[in-house]
Amino acid sequence: MTLDKNLKKIVKATLIGAAFAALASPASATTLRGASMFDGNHTFTKTMVKFGELTNQYYKGDVEFDLRLNGELGVEKDYVTYLNQGIAIDYTILAPSNMARFAPSIPLMDMPFLFRDLDHWNTVLSSNILSPLEKELSDKADIVIVGYAGGGTRNLISNKKISNLQELSGHKMRVMGAPIQAQVFDAIGAAPSAIAYNEVYNAIQAGVVGGLENEAASIQNLKFYEVAPYVTKTAHTITVRPIVFSGKSFRKLPADLQAAIMKAGKEAGAFGRELESREDAIKLKQMADAGQVKVSDFANREQLLVMVKPVQDKFAASIGATELLEAIRTK
Template identity: 70%
Template structure:
């Protein structure tokens, strides 16, 4: 995460304010993606841009920076919070936990039974309490929900059962619930910056991590972690977000266009990523880049993880929300 001086933050805020409170025909919104044009995140952000323009009668332009030019997701969270450099992007909830400890609940491992359950939750307003908390605590507005990638274990050596998983040194995202979950099933998780994962596996600092097929393929993680274990522990939830500092300074009709476009882009992105997930996994298999292993012990993992989820929700005062999600 970058450190900003008070002077640089103020200067950036002035630039941000100027760029988003200018006349309607002079509005430029700045976006960020860690990936290239072929990744589902980027395609969804492009669709979001198209739908904003289609839903808005004024002139608005977009400056979307790709391939991690503006850093990694933890950097984007800082920018969004401070109202500098990035106005819109797609984020993993766990990367926003630094401001909102409840937000990772929407992306907990083993939260969703299947894709139908996942889509029902994201198509409803059940997550509104988390959205409200994020806006208040972080100054980040959720305008839609992308996601749909199924996350599995990727490792340097095969992980096929609970014995193999015991003591497995793996990278997890920074939210405490991620480490708590994988500790409960016997692994040895640690939070490592995403842009350090490749080298950490290559040098033996960790032996693997967990991710969806699109990112494993796009960032060539298969070069250091060619073994994929089908734990299918998470169906991803990836909010499409905007900086509240930017959003609140936009004309009301543009705000409305953005919220409409966010819902449209979320629906587009969920269908895209959930449909591509198996295809990308098969592409890597066919190219000889990965070896896929069934995992024996997923039911045992579910039994071990349930109490961790319950305790986490109770600590946050979110037991009712967790039960609402489970009951959909």
């Protein structure tokens, strides 16, 4: 199904749903629709549920949260379009790289090898250092960041063991669509390719690519281990996953609900970061203990950090973010 047809289908369903909701609910009720690609056990979903609970706690009016799971409303690429156009959904959690076509600088916060460790990552996300990127996203994509979740450590997942630069050389792997993702992995010798997330499993099965890079929760939830059982601990990314709201939807809300959403988003983000960073190692161990994955370290990982630095510097310069990158590095 093409994106245009999918959009028409979603819009039609949304309008019909809104009509029924109007008949069934009091006129004063506000319904906000969210979307998750995952089931109720995924940290993204749990974080969005927490976001709804906190908003209800801080808002004195009548607001309901309609959170659709398991990719019912599409994948993240679709969500970005819906949020930008102000249709179908009001909020979700997104990978920054999936918003690159609207805000070219936003993938900086998702750039591989950006954070030294979890403490560095949490310090950056707890500050206002990323505010220039938030403004660009709002101005160019009409998408508002209300909080920062994430915390999963992304590693290489492949259909063969990869434990050093020689074995990584020429490895065909799926990366997210932002050019910086492909540039970084190309710099360390892999052969990256941007493939739609919902096509990755079949692409590995068919031999189009030999793997991808991802965090434990998604490997487990989407069963990537069935086609790519080798996990190499490159720890190249500690995920930044903004909780985002459609600007068009946000502006229609009363001021006190907007304030509640911003407060709830910040707290739900902190909740999601703690949850995901804690569960990440647990989920990886669960899969290893069950024999679903075979985990190995990457030899001389420090060499990777040296190899990617020129690519990071060039990307930051191209988007006028050299000072921002340096501020993140020295935070």
